[in-house]
Amino acid sequence: MAEETQVQPDPITSKSYSVHLLVSMLLLLASLVWAIYDEVEIMRPYKEYQARFSAYYTGFLMELQPQQAAREDEIRQSPEYQELDGELSTAEQAVRARIAEIDREVGRGVVPRMTAARGAFQILRSEIDAQRYLIEVSHDEGEKESLREDIEEIRSRVVEVELPLADGSGETEELELQYEQLEAEFLGMQERRTALQAERLEALAEANRLRAERDALMSDRLVGLGATQIDGLIANMRNFDVGIKQIHLLDIDLVDRCESCHLGIREPVEIGATDLIYPVFKSHPRPELLQIHDPEAFGCSSCHNGNGRATRSVTKGHGRHKFWLWPMYYPENVEAGCQQCHAKEVVTPGGETLNMGRELYMNKGCWGCHRFEGYDAEAEELTAVRQELRNLNATYSANAKEMRVNLDLGDTASDGGAAQRYYARAEELRLTNTRVDAEIHNLQMEETNLAQEVKKFGPSLKEIKLKDVKEWIPAWIKDPHEFRPGSKMPVFRLLDEEVQQISAYLWQNALDGELARHPRGNAERGQELFETRGCMGCHSIGEGDSRMGGDFAANLSRVGEKMNYDYMVRWIHDPSEVTPDPDVPDAMRPRPVMPSLRLTDQESRDIATYLSEQRTDQEYPPAPYMDDPDMAAAGLAAIRHYGCAGCHEITGLEEEGRIGTDLTLEGSKPLERLDFALKTHEAELEGWYSHKGFFERKLENPAVFDEGKEREHLERLRMPNFNLSAEEINGLTTFLLGAVETTFPEQYRFEPEDERADVQEGWWIITRHNCTGCHQIRPGNVSSFMTIPRYADDPDWAEQLPPQLYTEGARVQPEWLAGFLSNPALSESDINRNGVREYLHARMPTFYFSDRQLAKLTKFFMARDSQPVPHMPEAMEPLTNAERAIGRQLFTSDAAPCLQCHMTGVPSQDVDATAPNFLIASERLKPNWTYRWMLEPAAIAPGTAMPSELFERDGDRWVFSGQIPAQARNYEGDHADLLTRYMFQMDGAELRRLQALQ
Template identity: 30%
Template sequence: MSTSKNQNLMKKEEDKSYLIMYVIVSFLLVAVTAWAILNETVDRRPWKNYQKRFYRLEYEKIKQNYEKERANFESPDVQKKYEAAKNKLEHAWEDFKKPPIQNEYKKLSEEQKVLNRELDTLRFKAIVTRNESMEKEYLYGKNPSEHIKHEIEGLEEKGKEFASKIKDLEGKIAPIKARLNDLKHGIDKYTEELDAYPAGMERYTAQLKTFRKTRPNLQVYQTYMEDLNIADRCMSCHVGINSAESVSTEQPYTSHPDQKLYLGNHPPERFGCVLCHEGQASATSGVKKAHGEVEYWLTPINRGKAAQGSCIRCHLEGKEVKGGEVLWEGKRLFEELGCHGCHETVGFGEDKNRMIGPSLKNIKNKVRAEWITAWIKDPKGFRPTTLMPNFRLSDEESQAIAAYLWQHADERSIYEQMPAFDEEQLAQGNFIFEQVGCMACHAYEKEAVRKFAPNLSRISEKINYGYLVEWITNPKGKEPLTRMPNFRLSREKASLVAGYLTSKTSKGISKEGSIDAGWLEDKERARVGEGLIKRYGCFGCHEIKGMEGLGKIGTELSAIGSKHVHLFDFGLLEKKILGEAGLKHFTENIGKARQAWLRAKLHNPRQFDEGKYKKPEDRLKMPDFGLKEEEIESLVVMLSGLREEKLPEAYIASLTEKERSIVEGRRLIGKYNCTGCHQLDLDRLYLAENIEAVGMIKLEEDAGVYFQLWEDNEKLGHKAGET
């Protein structure tokens, strides 16, 4: 019974149909296979579509250029000129084919052939003689002997003889060549002129034929930089990056801007794209992946001016490079603002003969007691063009710092009061001030832009008259590291200049000592001031007695461009700062997030304390430099280029001794502002009739403007040195 039951069950299973299931599974298998093939050949290889479109655009561009050239060639004006050139060539041929000219031409041609054969033989013998001479010189160097010496002398004589014969032959051939050319009646010239008209059209015709004949292959283009172990495949999408002409303004079909400057000095086959623009150069399966704009990728793409930050990784020796203007402006600002006074940064602050700010050891002699607190609290309130930042100090803090500086300065030794100057003496002071060239470095108007040295419009509110006289007489006697030169003025002349400077703004200023400044001698206040000076690192820029050996208070910035973003303190503003950069989380684009933090820090250094309770000593202390947007961008680009990873020597731009000397010379010229008085670059005047004059402009007060030529100018009919 059970056996028959089992047999019935087996029969039922055998009668079951799995057709629908097999159809579904087969369909799924086919679909998955098709998806896998599509994903592998299309989705994961977007560069193929970019290359196809690029070659299509390139073909269309050539076709457009051909049509343009054809239209130009077929225009009435060009056709008229073409026919004229054609007629000239035909007439020239007719003249050339005349029997007398043909006979003379053939005769001279034969003579030229004979002479050329003789010349070739002599040149060959001269080369053989020179080689033998070099061989003998080598043997003589290894084993000197009189025999070899005589052989060398004989060969040299032989060589001179050949040279003389060659010169004679060339002298005979030259007039024959000239006569042959005359006999042709300009055939070569007219042929060249005629061929030039359809040349552009023919060039594009040849390109179109080549394009149709040999279809470009779709392939991955790769530059492998062995020293860095990087496979750069950017050109697989940016196929036309080093093309002479862009086929489209759309990316990735454009060619690189300023090719001669960038690609000429950094050929892609050696540098790739990644050294300047970064990104994930080996990725080819998607645009975002290739650009490194994916989570946790440490070096996402640098676009536009941001790519200039990479220049500093190769160009280490201070030579300013064309095309890196934003970066070099950032470097200049970093040095000029004295950022390295607080932040240790390799390559900055290496001039040990220069302090960022003036020494404060002699402050009692130098400044008026009633001025010092207002300056410490708000430097730009007194002088808008000053480089000193605002530390956002309270009145009490400013007074405490002033008290410490006052009590730790050298005792006052200059008590000279300003005498009463009459109008004639003030005019003399004004004349001396302008004559010696003070205005080359100093501005003297309240609204003037920042110049090389401090603005002197409110100098009388700040400085003691007696100190100013001694300073003008001998600046280095007061401050050995100052860059101001000694103008070798007598004390009488120095007092006239000091009187002129202080008289201009002395109206309404209280007499020195009339305001009670006894608080400057308060010991407890000075003790508080000492702590504030150590906290804010004033000794990083200024020489302060008792603080000469203290170190820098800020974070080292030598590798800020490689610093991990999670180590930056965004405070409670992470969402706001990243949102302004188009990010939700810093991992989306680490480079953009780092730059967003740097930008925010430079714009408002202490904003990250907002909404947080902190003890006073734990609060952020970086001062506000009042930077403009373009200055912030320059600094962000420069700081982003300071990396921990060092490139191999093969990629570092090394300077010759001459170039190194030029860099150092330019640094010294900038340090001492030589260009304030001297013109170091040539001017160019563009005159009518396409005349360009190179030289130097000399200004004469009464006679007008004179331009001194630096080189001969035939069009003007003047020689170098003439005006």
Template identity: 30%
Template sequence: MSENTAAPGSATDGTIPPDPLVHKSYSVPIAVASIVLVASVALAIADEMFFRRPYKTIQRNYRVAAVAHLDRVLGVKLSAEDALRRTEEFRALDQAVRDAEDAAWPKIAKVQHDFAVTDAQTVVMADALKDPRSRISALTYLVEKESHHSGELDGGTSKSAEDLRARIAAVKQESVTYTWKKPELPADTSKPDRLAITDPVTGEDLPGWKIAPAEYETTPVTETKTVSELEALFSALQAKKGESQAALGALMTPISAARRARDEWFAQNQADVSKFLENEGGDFRGPALEEFQAAQEEVKKRLAAAGALDYMRSHRTKLDVKALTAIRDRYAAMPTDPLQFGDIRQIHVKDANNWVDRCETCHMGALEPFPMTVDSLKDALVRKWADEKGITDAKTVEERLEMRHLPLFATHPRAEEIFRHHDPEKVGCSMCHNGNGIAVNSLEQAHGLNRHWLWPLHAKEHSEAGCFQCHQDDMVLETGPRFTAARETFLEKGCWGCHEYKGFSPETALIRETENRLRDLDQSSAAKSADADQIKGLQALTDGPRKAEVAADAARRRDALAVEQAQIRLEQEQLRKRVSALYTDRQRVGPNLKDAKVKVRREAITAFIRDPQSVRPGSKMPTPQLVSDEEAKDLAAFVWQAAIDPAENPAYVLPKAGAGNAATGKTIFRERGCMSCHSVTEGGKAVGGDRAANLDHLADKGRADYVYRWIKDPRHRLAAWSPSKGRDLTPAEAAAEDPASLVWTQHTIMPDFRLSDEEARDVTAYLMSSKSGRFEQPAPWLDDAERAKRGKPLAQALGCAGCHEIRGLEEERGIGRELTYEGSQPLDRLDFGHLMLDAKAGVDPLIDWATQKDGVKVFAPEPEDLREVHGKKAGKPWHRPLPFFKHKLAQPTVYDSHRFIPDRMLRSKMPQFQWSAQELTDVTTLLTGSIVPLVPEKVRYNPGARGQAIREGWWVVKKYNCQGCHQVAPTDQPSLWNLPELAAVRAAGKDDEKLPPSLVGIGARARPDYLAAFLRDPSLGGGDARPVSTRPHLAVRMPTYELSENEIGKLVRFFQAMASQPFTYQHAEPKPLDADEKAAATEIFLSEKGGNCLSCHSVTGMKTTENTKAPNLDYAFRKLQPEWMKLWIQHPAKLVPRTAMSQQFGAAPVDGKWRVPDKTLPKANAYPGDHIDLIVRYVYWLGASKK
């Protein structure tokens, strides 16, 4: 082909065709590429400055919202101040000011006018004098120079000097003409001209405003004077000005004083408007009080009219108008230019490895010193737009951009109570809330929702997870309801049976440690005995010349060994005491299975083990992970045969219960307080407490003799346990042992109600009266030894001994892992098994969260994910610790899914619990929050003695379920109040008659020694006899708990700390009464017109009312603190709001002394002193003298 030799188009015309390489133009591609490059760079800059900084838009919107909110608050505050000005008090003060002003005004006006006249003149004169003065100065200078040269004063006598002097004189003689505007005195100077403000609502003038500055009509006056005359006049006028001012000052003094009084009053009341709203007028008395209340009503009406009353009530702020205005102006001045880089607000905590939190960059309102809620912001914005732009359509308002960000701008909820102890500047935000505090580029990044940040923001229902890291030793947090609920659930469900967790049952570990130590000591003691014997043996063998020496040496060594032995024995004794105390305090989650043979019916035990819910619905016992019915039979056989048989231990031979009256038993059961822990089903609902078992159909499972024994004496075992021997003893063996070395405590929280035999029989009859009849099949396999042999390793593997005492397995530890720091487990250490990929992809095996396949209702659907709020719905991946825990709790074998585990012992052993949705959320929160603390140590909670006492006390209170009967914290609702009959009592306000007393403030009320004695023995030495009780009218009884001294001490200190009492109580014995005092006191005590005490109270030996509904006063001297008694009698409802006791000594002291109001009682009125003091001393000695 020849085409290559010739270029196209060249052959024909001979012209040279253009070389494409040379002539090809690249202009267009370069231009296009350049435009693309410039555009991409512009995009990069815009991306950097704006797209990646969503907080700029947010901050702009915040500015609008915050300013609108503050305007609203200020508006409301200002109108509240308007109302303040209308109060009588203010009007009176203001009237005083006006009167002072009016009185002095004519003189003041005159003086002011004089001053104005003088001033008008002097100003013009000064101006007119400027030029001559300047010329004179210049000439004077020359004269001075002449003086200097001539050495003479006054310029000397030379011609030039004279000439200069003449010229000066000439200037002084020049005439100057000036015009000044003379102010005319106004015609009426009787009253000042005041600036008025009209009330925007009523149109009325509001008082208390400033006097308008004086304005005068002026007439021009022209004058001509010589310079020297003018100078003289000028000086005179200046002096006159000074005099005028002095005169004015003198005239203003009374006015200033009045003004000061008025303004100070105003400032004091204006400083906190909401306090004004809630002020009960405690500082006012009489008519002033009424006026104050009227003014308050006025203010409230005006605020209500502005729609702001509730707002003000819930948005208390200490800031005054000036501070709020300053903040508002600062916001209004914030830049709105998108080219600004925005304000990155961060908290830098140096102590925590330079922790940085930038949450405030978007959550601009979170740490503001005044409260804002989403509703208040919305309200403010809506009003603003309605005013400014006339937008009232709700939809338009919703769609406006600023509304989208309102949840970001709200102040931190419960800011005051939380920030009091948790300064955000010291801990930041994300140490408690999780999330990625340092990110600001998007919500997903900042909240840690992307796939690489392993600690996403805690959802709202889990927001208290952050509390656990510092409050590891706390059981109850007043400001943390979900924290408290989580701890309670962990305690009640018995998680601590298998899983160690700090604070829950520390006795178990301590017992183990101590017993190990005892064993070591035993060994070392045995070794030393062996040494001693050896030495003796050697000694016997030795003979010969050195016998004496050897003997002496041997004796020395044996003495030393004897001393060491003694020390070991001493330590062992102490440790045994300690172990004994620990055994007393120790708890177990489930009942003692050594009693199974005498306690549980053969026919029911296997079904219960297989599925506890089938025998007792709502049982606390979780369903064990048994593979088959055969395994259940094996396990049941083992438990049965491990239980103690009456044939081998006579202690297990129980007395017969005998017949009892079921109806009486029911009454006792309901009235004595059993139902504060136990429940029965009535009308389909469980009535009573939920801490202990539901007792429906008890006859299915239980046996009457054991129930009788249990009710009579729940706190003691049938057979003593010997820690040193490691087994239960027969009565004969127990008698032979040292009692201090034996453990008699049954590990249950059920107390002893001190029932008589008859009462116990009746209750037994009642409880055993219902039987469903579903468990009548005989169970021959229970005696099969082969089955028991197979059952034992099963029991060990499934961890039964973690919750129950089982013979042979007493030393077993829980099979679960320690959970104290479970939240810190790295994600890679959590075994998702084959579900890991599903978790990452968002495929959830437990799809139907409402029910599971075995029909057990467990939990509610997943709460809303934040990403859904912004319209980006993801198949929510759950490859994170929190969902891991949630799934594990919901179905413990879930991570065994799809695994081939032929050895059944390698399967997950955690039993299946029955959770409500709230319980599941709470325990998940607890696990997620149990982390190694991120908060720096010096910021962590470190309570003083009081806080520590409260902390320790709560553990004991929760352990024994004190709140089943009593109110311990003021907001408690004891389970006992749920009983229909007692709910009616409460509704009628008759708490004192039927309910156990509230324990709020008992540390101030009762003497600590009494409290301790009472806790030791509530019958106060009376045993089962009723009359020894401070509240004989109550059916419900404080049972005997037989607490260890350790726990009693903790409780007493707890109550003292809760009532803010000092720990060392100093008892000041009241003075005894002399004869007169006694007469007066007796009169007051007994008379119906006086104290009328015996109309409700009782005293042994005095005639009292038929129905006492108040405590017996015999024991007041032992029980009550005298100072408290005084306060109580003064105003009972202040201390116990629902008490039936009334104020018998008037509403207020008279001349500092409390007196009986009735004037007809002779002896009482004759006695000059304080009657309440008298009565307290009387009541005290009533009891003390009988002692």
């Protein structure tokens, strides 16, 4: 049994691992094969993109080529082209013989002869040069003399040369020439060549001009690329190089390989989304943006975000990946990419979604709670100016003291020279202080300006006792959107007792004062005034489908329920008239945003009467608690907690700061610092754990991240609900996504210091004062006025729209503009009118602009039209008596019905006027603009009542296209120019004369 004990076999020798090894080896081999395949194919998916692109694109171009060729042919067949082409052939034919002659003479005669002469000449010259060198290095006068003789010998040596004849016949002649004769021959030929070439150019000038004209006609008429250019593109595709296409910008360490797949983005042919089957190959949808942001200088991901280096997959390249911090913006937010470099702007042309977000941020009052750099900048500037003032005052005192010291030292100095030095130093300090003093004065003005500009977003609540119906206040605070849907006052989540406490505090701390009593006015007249005078540029009325007017200011559908009549009359008549506040000196009082329409007392009463009839039957329960001091005390805490003072002036809370977080860099805040609270998991699962997801949900429902949390009432999120529309949420989200700390150096950011900065600054004032509610300032603007039914539907009312301001800077003189903006009546006494367009029912209101704002607005309009500031008036040739007579004739002729529409100052005629008075032209307008306006008004104000084609071209001047009066028929000048000069030299006497003529 024991013998049967088995010896354990040695596993090393007895057991075969060959199978293991084989399997391992096969696996390793497979891995290697796989690794190579992976590296070459899988890791380079762009290869497939490129293969497909070059195939599809070639096909696309091949289809396009004959179409374009046909179009080119069509243009070639057009009579204009044919005519030019014919003229070109004739011109070429006319000079062909002479050109050939010149070419032969130059090519076969002049140049060969010149070359031959130069060859012989150069040999002699080098010999002379050699002798000269020897003279220079020699120390022996005798040797020098003999060398000079050698030179003379060379100069007089006769050389035998064979020169081709200059006429190009090909014949040669043998000549015996000396050094100077050779030089003369060579120079003469050179001259001849220049002369012939000049003659050739001259002869071809006409043909070249015609060819350029013909080619210009072709490129002018042909939309898209020419057939030859397309052939070039097809050839490019044939030689297509497969590989990474990347943009590398060293200074910002950017590598973008986007174009490895998005191959059509910059192709010169427009490629539609499905032209190459797959949208990945389409052209950039806004090539005009690439023109100002050349991808070679900006890259792609600098605007779009995403991971520009990644080429492995769509997800990775687009950065739509949990671990990539800057995912590519979705199309609806793509303009977020503009904000980082255009952070100083509130209006960026072409970025309409972003502009909407910025405007909402400003005009929904987000900045009341959340600081954002640039918004409410006046308050911060005011602080800075005050600090600067303190510094300057200190400098002034220090200088004054040092001056006194120097004077004393001078008085007691031992010698005159030293005394003079002390005195000079004292003098210098005195002059310096004169400058400092002037600077202090300017800063003080700026301080006053800024103090007037600084304004909280909402109305002051210090006046509510005079302004509002007491019982209405708690209902409003409880739910403003119940009373006024879409109001800028958001809905807070308040307990009933908080509502009562806040109401009590506001009521008991409001100012007392006296209001003048007013009789009721005429509501019907009031309604007409309300709808046409200008109120609806900002305010709306009616709800739902019947809502009309602007949304910049409150909807007044129920204003009669809330506001006291007498207060309303005062407010409409003069919004700057307020109940005196003992705490604020008048000069420093913030000016209202609402302007004055310069209404009469009666008109104000009529409008107020109409508005006070805008009400429902809603009853408000009595609110005795509003007089309870204990409630008020509790109210103060609630007001602080909810940050009411961020938007409203409230007694006792003048210095209260903002309660929200600073959003200037919110878009680059690390994601984990955005508090998704209990929603984090859900957000990750549903794919909205991102800045975009957070902003969108928070804006839609600011309490959303409280959901599921166990919290005391006062610990809950405070942000109120603005009930924003989906479009508004998208605009604000876009803005916040773009609110990032830029990593780009200065040269990438749009922070100009030239006149473009004036344009940027101007937009802030324009947005804040809703100038676009009445005026179209940028093409595409739709003003609130344009949407009011009567203006939209009735052609007669359409003429009553406030003027378009597309070229305002080119139109008016800056000093005039500043004066007009400050006083649009253009009169101190006669203010119940428009200064320029008296015929408009709508009135340009008087805004309470500070001088600083007036200057900025004026500079804005000038900068936008590239108008130099200061303005140097164009010199204008005085009219001769004869010209004045002709001007008068033209002005009143049937061909120029100027006085039919333009005001003349005669009330009976001005009833029907629809255009401004000529008398103010010379101080208001610029002559060059006026000239262009007469020729093509539609190019300046589309839709204007002023007709086009009043003039026609006659040689190099413009003449009236109608029957020209006898006197003017012999006038040889430009009619439009004459009329401009006539208009600019018009005065009251001349105008009366014209009327007599009519």
